[in-house]
Amino acid sequence: GNSVTQMEGPVTLSEEAFLTINCTYTATGYPSLFWYVQYPGEGLQLLLKATKADDKGSNKGFEATYRKETTSFHLEKGSVQVSDSAVYFCALRSNFGNEKLTFGTGTRLTIIP
Amino acid sequence: DVKVTQSSRYLVKRTGEKVFLECVQDMDHENMFWYRQDPGLGLRLIYFSYDVKMKEKGDIPEGYSVSREKKERFSLILESASTNQTSMYLCASSPPGSRGLQQPQHFGDGTRLSIL
Numbered sequence: 001g002n003s004v005t006q007m008e009g010p011v012t013l014s015e016e017a018f019l020t021i022n023c024t025y026t027a028t029g030y031p032s033l034f035w036y037v038q039y040p041g042e043g044l045q046l047l048l049k050a051t052k053a054d055d056k057g058s059n060k061g062f063e064a065t066y067r068k069e070t071t072s073f074h075l076e077k078g079s080v081q082v083s084d085s086a087v088y089f090c091a092l093r094s095n096f097g098n099e100k101l102t103f104g105t106g107t108r109l110t111i112i113p
Numbered sequence: 114d115v116k117v118t119q120s121s122r123y124l125v126k127r128t129g130e131k132v133f134l135e136c137v138q139d140m141d142h143e144n145m146f147w148y149r150q151d152p153g154l155g156l157r158l159i160y161f162s163y164d165v166k167m168k169e170k171g172d173i174p175e176g177y178s179v180s181r182e183k184k185e186r187f188s189l190i191l192e193s194a195s196t197n198q199t200s201m202y203l204c205a206s207s208p209p210g211s212r213g214l215q216q217p218q219h220f221g222d223g224t225r226l227s228i229l
Contacts, residue, residue: 034217043117043203043220044156089155099144099163099207100171101218105155 002027006090006104013080013111021075021107023064023090031092033057033066033073034101038087047075047088082111116140119204119221127229132191134224136204143209145187146218147171147179150201162187163209194228201225 007022025031032051036044048057050066050073057064062077073090090104120135138145144163148156148171158171160179168179176198180188187206191198202225205218 036217036220041222043222044205045220046217049217099209099218100158100161101146101156103156105153 002031002092002094002102004090004092004102004104006088007107008105009087010108010110013109015082015111015113016079017111019075019077019080019084019109021088021090021109023073023075023104025071025073025090025092027071027092027094027102029095030068031094033064034091034093035062035064035073035075036089036091036103038089038106040086044089080109080111082113085109085111117204117206117219117221119202119224121224122222123225123227125227125229126191126194128194128196130191130194132194132226132228134189134191134202134204134226136187136189136221137185138187138204138206138219139185140206140208140219141184142206142219143184144207144218145181146205146207147177147187147189148203148205149173150203150223156203159189196228199226199228 003026034049035047037047048059050057053068055066064075087106091101116139146161147159162168162181178190203223204221207218
């Protein structure tokens with residue numbers, strides 16, 4: 001079956017540091033890949049997505065590249081801000097069958113000034 | 114913007130009660146989903162529905178049921194609440210089929226349910 005493995009947290013960084021949150025997946029075929037973000041007290045919001053190999057998703061300074069050869073979709077940001085403090089979820093949706101999303105366990109990110 | 118509204122942000126119930134969690138979306142999406150979110154476990158799918166009166170079990174359906182009588186509303190039911198159902202519950206919706214493959218699920222803000 002499908003699965004998503006992401007970097008365990010919590011992760012604490014200083015403002016303006018470089019961020020990487022690792023995500024690898026197992027799936028049949030060519031899934032679509034997503035990063036969702038959950039700010040304190042809120043539901044999940046889509047941060048970025050990629051639907052085929054070598055696609056790069058980007059939003060709010062975050063980027064992730066769909067790497068089929070390494071089955072990875074690592075999230076990166078060059079200079080984090082305090083407002084980036086949140087929980088980040090990597091997820092995939094198979095292109096077979098139904099519309100189910102498979103999520104990773106989430107990575108809590110805290111940015112200190 | 115898509116709006117997914119969950120009826121309660123916080124809910125406290127007692128063991129053995131029948132509990133209803135309501136979710137409404139305003140974008141005419143065919144697909145709707147119920148997840149629970151627990152620390153260290155991420156989001157786990159309880160049930161989903163791809164049309165009115167249609168439902169399918171997700172990964173952890175035991176102890177839950179659902180109802181989809183209208184397209185915009187998807188209800189999660191705890192038939193007899195137990196303490197291990199204390200959790201954050203998230204509802205989501207998305208368009209179907211080939212459109213759905215390119216579009217994400219849209220989430221509500223969640224209901225934090227405590228069973229005492």
